[in-house]
Amino acid sequence: MIKLYNTFTRKIEEFKPLKPGLVGMYTCGPTVYGPGHLGHARSYTNFDLLKRLFLYNGLKVKHVLNITDIHDDMIKKARELEITVQELADRYIPLFKKDLADLNILPADVYPRVTEYIPEIIKMIKVLVDKSFAYIAKDGSVYFDIAKFKNYGKLSGIKLEQAKTGTRVATDKYEKEQTSDFALWKAWKKGEPYWLSPWGKGRPGWHIECSVMANKYLGKTIDLHAGAMDLKFPHHENEIAQSEAANGVKFANYWFHAGLLEVEGQKMSKSLGNYIEIKEIKKRGFNPLALRYLFLTAHYRSKMNFTWKGLEGAQVALQRLRSAISQFQEASRRSLSQEKLTQIDKYKEKFLEAINNDLKIPEGLVVVWEVVKSNIPSHDKYELLLDFDQVLGLHLAAQKKVKIKIPSKITSLIDEREQFRRGNQWKKADEVRKQIEKLGWK
Numbered sequence: 001m002i003k004l005y006n007t008f009t010r011k012i013e014e015f016k017p018l019k020p021g022l023v024g025m026y027t028c029g030p031t032v033y034g035p036g037h038l039g040h041a042r043s044y045t046n047f048d049l050l051k052r053l054f055l056y057n058g059l060k061v062k063h064v065l066n067i068t069d070i071h072d073d074m075i076k077k078a079r080e081l082e083i084t085v086q087e088l089a090d091r092y093i094p095l096f097k098k099d100l101a102d103l104n105i106l107p108a109d110v111y112p113r114v115t116e117y118i119p120e121i122i123k124m125i126k127v128l129v130d131k132s133f134a135y136i137a138k139d140g141s142v143y144f145d146i147a148k149f150k151n152y153g154k155l156s157g158i159k160l161e162q163a164k165t166g167t168r169v170a171t172d173k174y175e176k177e178q179t180s181d182f183a184l185w186k187a188w189k190k191g192e193p194y195w196l197s198p199w200g201k202g203r204p205g206w207h208i209e210c211s212v213m214a215n216k217y218l219g220k221t222i223d224l225h226a227g228a229m230d231l232k233f234p235h236h237e238n239e240i241a242q243s244e245a246a247n248g249v250k251f252a253n254y255w256f257h258a259g260l261l262e263v264e265g266q267k268m269s270k271s272l273g274n275y276i277e278i279k280e281i282k283k284r285g286f287n288p289l290a291l292r293y294l295f296l297t298a299h300y301r302s303k304m305n306f307t308w309k310g311l312e313g314a315q316v317a318l319q320r321l322r323s324a325i326s327q328f329q330e331a332s333r334r335s336l337s338q339e340k341l342t343q344i345d346k347y348k349e350k351f352l353e354a355i356n357n358d359l360k361i362p363e364g365l366v367v368v369w370e371v372v373k374s375n376i377p378s379h380d381k382y383e384l385l386l387d388f389d390q391v392l393g394l395h396l397a398a399q400k401k402v403k404i405k406i407p408s409k410i411t412s413l414i415d416e417r418e419q420f421r422r423g424n425q426w427k428k429a430d431e432v433r434k435q436i437e438k439l440g441w442k
């Protein structure tokens with residue numbers, strides 16, 4: 001049984017997909033106007049761990065991750081670079097996918113790009129207008145009327161009485177204090193890309209895309225919606241409002257929010273100069289999987305503090321784990337006593353219990369090291385650790401054999417034995433072989 005914390009109910013609940021055996025999972029993807037930073041790396045790693053948890057439990061996953069290729073931030077950035085918004089997106093989408101691959105994050109099944117779904121977006125906005133959940137402003141923009149949607153604010157815990165109903169916010173991003181009607185469709189402004197709609201030239205607001213794509217690929221009610229903690233308001237709140245108002249049914253059964261990342265004890269921001277891009281990890285000579293290992297050491301919901309020292313520690317731990325595994329790989333299979341078999345089962349159970357209990361990966365990692373240090377046969381350690389790696393995703397199977405340093409005493413004995421053998425002195429050669437074995441070498 002998988003148990004997960006559901007942000008919507010604020011409780012740990014048993015996870016049950018609508019269709020037994022199949023999970024429909026939607027993740028808010030990136031706005032592609034710059035390289036990914038460590039905050040993204042942590043969020044997407046946590047979504048990946050969740051997906052791997054489902055797979056490890058024998059469930060199939062249909063995973064949709066949208067790509068925002070039209071947004072206030074994109075228009076601004078494209079202007080600065082004197083390129084089109086599409087060119088900007090084309091530049092950063094491959095980099096985003098490369099970052100994911102470096103972190104051994106399993107690819108999604110679909111990566112829908114917003115600008116490829118404009119007719120579907122217009123259609124959903126039309127439904128909202130027809131049902132009077134949305135209204136057309138004088139300039140031809142369309143706004144969602146939050147006063148009409150009774151459950152507005154449930155996810156983030158805002159009381160609608162406090163909300164300034166009737167006021168409007170035109171920007172894609174805004175703070176809780178600004179709670180007001182938000183734009184579904186933005187009327188065209190000079191110099192901006194546009195599409196034709198029943199309300200004139202314009203472009204979609206940010207929030208509508210996720211409602212449309214989740215609906216298109218996963219249906220009206222989806223099993224699980226994942227996103228970073230800072231998207232709870234306004235983005236996810238608005239997704240719920242749009243989807244439930246348009247479809248008349250519950251939008252997502254489970255809400256999974258990944259905790260944020262600080263750098264050296266401070267919120268990451270360009271102005272503080274502590275904004276670290278994912279590619280910086282490799283530039284500084286670290287393996288991106290060491291970063292993944294570091295993320296595994298904190299629970300997904302907790303705030304995490306990144307330090308370069310912490311990353312160094314993670315890299316050392318990962319190397320130690322890898323060299324242990326490559327040695328276990330060498331060992332040949334032995335028959336097992338009942339006692340050892342029970343021990344193996346216990347480790348497996350303990351690991352599964354930890355991860356199935358709200359994805360407690362740090363506890364799973366403790367079991368990993370217990371296995372490494374245990375007295376079960378090496379070959380079985382190897383198999384067990386590779387089994388766990390299906391969730392951890394540390395590429396443990398791809399390990400090349402680690403070169404073992406042979407002490408000079410042993411190499412000289414090997415040479416000696418070789419000389420006896422060449423001289424057909426078999427008995428003496430055999431004696432040396434026994435000496436080598438006594439010292440623990442073969």
Ligand SMILES: [Zn+2]
Binds near residue numbers: 027028029210235239
């Ligand atoms: Zn979204």
